Amino acid sequence: PLIWLLIIRDSLKRQGRGQGELSLLKRGYSGVDFIKQRLGLDFPALPQVSQRIWIHCASVGEVKAVEPLIRVLEPQYHILVTTSTPTGQQMVKRLFEEKVEYCYLPFDWPFAIQHFLKNCQPTESWIVETEIWPNLYRICAQHAIPLSIINGRLSPKTFNAPNWLKKSYQQSLQCVHQILARSQAEADRFIALGASSEKVTVLGNLKYAQAISVPHAPRPISQEYILLASSHDDEERQISQLWKSLNRSELLIIVPRHPTRSQTIQKQLLPLFPDLKIASKDQQPDANTTLFLDDRLGKLMPLFEHAKLVIMGGSFVAKGGHNILEPATYQKAVITGPDMSDFYEEMTLLQNYSAIIQCQDYQALSKILPPLLDDLKQCQSLGKNALKAIQTQQNILKDYLNKLI
Numbered sequence: 008p009l010i011w012l013l014i015i016r017d018s019l020k021r022q023g024r025g026q027g028e029l030s031l032l033k034r035g036y037s038g039v040d041f042i043k044q045r046l047g048l049d050f051p052a053l054p055q056v057s058q059r060i061w062i063h064c065a066s067v068g069e070v071k072a073v074e075p076l077i078r079v080l081e082p083q084y085h086i087l088v089t090t091s092t093p094t095g096q097q098m099v100k101r102l103f104e105e106k107v108e109y110c111y112l113p114f115d116w117p118f119a120i121q122h123f124l125k126n127c128q129p130t131e132s133w134i135v136e137t138e139i140w141p142n143l144y145r146i147c148a149q150h151a152i153p154l155s156i157i158n159g160r161l162s163p164k165t166f167n168a169p170n171w172l173k174k175s176y177q178q179s180l181q182c183v184h185q186i187l188a189r190s191q192a193e194a195d196r197f198i199a200l201g202a203s204s205e206k207v208t209v210l211g212n213l214k215y216a217q218a219i220s221v222p223h224a225p226r227p228i229s230q231e232y233i234l235l236a237s238s239h240d241d242e243e244r245q246i247s248q249l250w251k252s253l254n255r256s257e258l259l260i261i262v263p264r265h266p267t268r269s270q271t272i273q274k275q276l277l278p279l280f281p282d283l284k285i286a287s288k289d290q291q292p293d294a295n296t297t298l299f300l301d302d303r304l305g306k307l308m309p310l311f312e313h314a315k316l317v318i319m320g321g322s323f324v325a326k327g328g329h330n331i332l333e334p335a336t337y338q339k340a341v342i343t344g345p346d347m348s349d350f351y352e353e354m355t356l357l358q359n360y361s362a363i364i365q366c367q368d369y370q371a372l373s374k375i376l377p378p379l380l381d382d383l384k385q386c387q388s389l390g391k392n393a394l395k396a397i398q399t400q401q402n403i404l405k406d407y408l409n410k411l412i
Contacts, residue, residue, distance in 0.1 A: 041093055044111035047119025050126040051110055053087070061087045061129030063112055066095040068330065069135040072158055074102055075216040075404050080412075081106045087127055094304060101305050115140040124150060133157050133411065137165060141179045148182035155411065158213040159188040161196045163348075177201025187410055189213065190352045210407055212352060215400035218332040224309035228292060228299070232258040233380070234310050237329040238320030239264055244275045246318065247298060249373045251279060257315060257380065258292055260299045262307055264321060264329065269302035276300065312337045316380060319343045323369065328354075335362065336397055338390030340379065342366060356399075362392035 043049040053059070060080065064070045070090065077086055081103065088103075089112040090096045099109045110127070113119035120143050132147055132154040147154045168176065180186075180202040188194035189212040198204050235246055243261050250259045263272060269287060276283050280298040284290040286306070292299040301310065311317060317334040319341060321327065327349030334341050335357060342364045347354045357363040364379070366372045379385060 038093075041111055045091075045113055047113040047116065047122045050123060051108070053108055053127055054085075055128070056085045058130045059085045059087055059108075059128060060131055060133065061089065061127065062133045062135065063089045063138060064095055064099075064135045065138055066090060066092040067098045069158075070095055070098045070102065071217060071330075072214045073133075073135055075220070076157075076213065076407060076411075077103065077107060079404070079408065087129060097304060115142045117142050117146065120146050124152070131155070136160050137162050139165065139176050139179050141175050144179040144182040153184035154182065155184050156186045156197075157407065157411070159186045159197060160190075160193045161200065166196050166200060173200065185410070187407065192352075208410065210410065211400060211403045213403060213407060214330060214332050214353075215397060216404035216407070218336040218397045219401050219404070221312075221333070221336045222308060224312060226313045227306075227309045228258065228260065228313070230258045230292060230294070230296075231256070231315050232260050232299075232313075233316045233318065233376075234314040234334075235259065235261045235318045236307055236311070236320055236334070237262065237264040239324050239326050240268070240271075242320050242323050243272050245323065245369050246372070247276055247279060249369055249376075251297070253373065253377060255377075255380065258296060258299060260301055260310060260314075262301045262310060266302045266304055269300065272300060272302070308333065311339060314339055316340045316342065316376075316386060318372070319347075322346050323366075323372075331357065331363065332397060335390075335393035338387075338394050340364070340386040340389040341393070342372065342375065342379075344368075344372075356396050357393055360392045360396035362389055362396050364389070 062073055062077065064073060070088070077088070080086060086107040088099050088107050088109045090099060091112055096109060096111065099107065113123050124146065129152060132152055134154060134156050136158050137160050144154060165176065177200060180197065180200060183202065183206060186197050186202055186207045187210045188197060188207055189210070191209050194207045194209045197207050235242070238261055243263065247259065247261070263269065273283070273285065276298065282296050282298070284292045284296050284299045286299070286301040286303050311334040314334070317339050319329055319331055321329045323344030325346055328343060328347035331341055331343065331350060331353055343366070345365065345367045347365070354363065354365070364375060366375060
């Protein structure tokens with residue numbers, strides 16, 4: 008049937024196969040596991056335990072959001088982490104190795120969910136952010152598995168769904184034990200969608216817990232550089248062209264949100280930058296390099312730490328932006344584009360502390376970059392203000408633990 012072909016095609020696309028693209032399979036991904044487990048088959052054999060906390064993270068962003076929570080809990084509890092994407096599972100492996108159990112969450116089909124629960128036997132479920140699956144929620148309730156939504160938020164797509172789908176969401180939310188929302192606005196949306204107000208608590212954004220304590224690493228690049236982080240289609244081309252026109256001495260490093268786009272990005276940039284160096288080809292920038300494409304997974308944090316300035320991708324195109332807390336915690340000057348709609352609360356906090364710069368378009372970016380890069384004191388001031396803003400949220404992790412354990 009067509010559905011099986013589509014599933015297989017999707018799994019292969021997620022692995023990044025294709026001529027010239029990164030081979031994610033070589034990096035530890037198993038397309039067979041992805042297909043089977045998404046269909047509700049062939050889950051890993053897990054030991055029988057009296058308590059197993061199951062945490063579902065859709066992909067990389069959600070995994071990183073709950074990292075501090077897992078690190079506190081894993082020495083005392085059996086933790087099962089599910090993801091919906093290979094990149095999400097790879098991040099689980101990289102962060103926790105064998106300290107947690109992991110597999111893929113199956114599609115929201117009753118028989119697949121039943122098989123998953125029978126095999127994995129969780130005693131409670133924590134769903135990170137915005138995943139509402141009607142069959143999953145209903146079957147967890149039937150099995151008396153308390154289900155909590157943590158760091159809860161609702162995407163505009165979910166909140167503005169057709170009425171028939173909203174009714175399904177409303178029924179699903181009746182099965183939830185508690186919703187720990189990351190802002191009052193998100194709490195209000197959950198209630199408007201059908202959640203009982205008694206079950207909704209505002210705790211704040213769990214990503215602040217990660218930002219309070221960040222890892223440190225040696226400088227990965229010897230040259231001074233600015234970083235375009237988590238970029239999307241057309242941002243690489245537009246910003247690299249802009250950078251070329253500025254004729255700056257610093258190196259520009261681009262880290263795309265999806266490394267599997269590397270081949271497409273290379274085709275766009277090589278005509279403009281014949282000296283382009285590419286990390287996946289084991290190339291390193293030298294003194295004459297003006298542009299470096301780091302198309303590897305999990306390399307952003309050291310680059311954030313040592314960047315002269317960070318431009319946050321996904322914000323100059325209609326993607327809602329990406330996590331600005333990570334570079335802010337390293338006290339970096341951060342510039343975003345106009346669309347930070349997925350990070351409204353974080354933007355508001357940093358803006359209230361004069362800790363971030365938002366540009367309305369590429370032209371505004373080209374005007375702000377030269378004076379900012381030449382003004383070390385202003386960059387340092389932005390970074391210090393960002394850290395002050397984040398430190399106001401230092402009790403987030405404790406608050407979540409008190410509600411969950």
